[in-house]
Amino acid sequence: MTLKKGAFILMEYTVYSKDDHKIIDTTVEEKAKEGGIFNENSKYEPELVIIGEGMLFKSLEEELVKLKEGETATIELPPEKAFGKRDPSKIRIISARELSRRGIIPRVNEEVEINGQRAIIRSVGGGRVTLDFNHPLAGKTLVYNIKIVKILKEPSEKLRELVYRWLKRALSRKDIKVRVREKVITIILPIRILSVENLGIAIRGIIRDIQRYFPNVEKIIFREEYEFPRKEVERERKQDRSPKDTSKIEEESSKS
């Protein structure tokens, strides 16, 4: 079976540069640590890919869609199918004075930004600086180890992923509850989401995504719940007294 355009996939991947075997990017924590690129502010977990949306290199996606849930594959992408070949015309020599006028002290291997374009400083000497405007991964053959962790089929699973990808920094997947009822979508979030900075941007993103992938939906309801913790304490106390008869306790507390 080939996955169709619009399919929602949770994918795990690690990408190496073929020549030096250096890990470039990964969704797996131990691989990040192994490759020396671990960042404690990042989340290492399977990522959402929607087929046909240009989220992956085309030739990577072409291999991906042949896989089944749980399957792994190693896919090699030559430079022309990844970040392109190295272009010698993108290497330019400028005077060190020109750089210092822009407030840059040139150091070899450092990345600088010149007129909105990024370059790596390849050499410094004799008042001249060699700048390489090629993408840092241009000319590299990339090796992807990928795994299809899950193919999402339920509308509610897809919806949760769409919400999650906008709120990743603040929440985990399990914090998000969703309901899809005909033309109304309800998204239940923890109360602390209301303290997130720039929440409006995420909300607009979620609304746009829902409009795109659930075109029949007419209404979205966001819902955040707050329960007073005091009540929890009371419930626990009651449970301490008769720990087995939970159903009765629930009844009691809802009457009181």
Place this chain on the structure above:
Amino acid sequence: MTLKKGAFILMEYTVYSKDDHKIIDTTVEEKAKEGGIFNENSKYEPELVIIGEGMLFKSLEEELVKLKEGETATIELPPEKAFGKRDPSKIRIISARELSRRGIIPRVNEEVEINGQRAIIRSVGGGRVTLDFNHPLAGKTLVYNIKIVKILKEPSEKLRELVYRWLKRALSRKDIKVRVREKVITIILPIRILSVENLGIAIRGIIRDIQRYFPNVEKIIFREEYEFPRKEVERERKQDRSPKDTSKIEEESSKS
């Protein structure tokens, strides 16, 4: 009837200084314009007062609670019942050099802040500056014209006011829908509230207020709804065709 502690009142007021008849503060737009203190970023509308919460001067509140809904009163507060008498020991003379060391160029009648305390510059001359640390309204007899616009009795009315006072800058009262069902409170807000800066502070304030004034409530639900505008257009089109039979249109669109 005397209003009791905890009563919720919507009050209109204008406060003058008795000696010079200058308007100091008001909830009435035309009074603000008349007094030359109109600020287009302010909202001129009745304000929530909860009796016994120290929101008003004690002697003002004592008069207020005797009033009925719709009644007005003029209440005079001598300095000792308002911002206090003027205290001569709060007038200090310092060297102009001392001020300029703090980056202040002294100008008569301007307000400055020294070590967190506010002062008005009364005079400048001979290298000396006279600073008055008295409250600008100290020594003044204040005249309040007040009106009890409404005494709130319904829990839902009270709740809306508690929500509104935290979200004033972003919303108007009519944007807020509330439901009080036994131990669960639902607050329905427009979707744009999610773009408000520092929303978390307002939400925590609302939760604290609800805990204080609705102590039996166990759960608060915040709900924001978004309707795709496209559907509105369709509905309008249908309405254009048969503008009188609205009920049928609603039925049709909910089936389609």
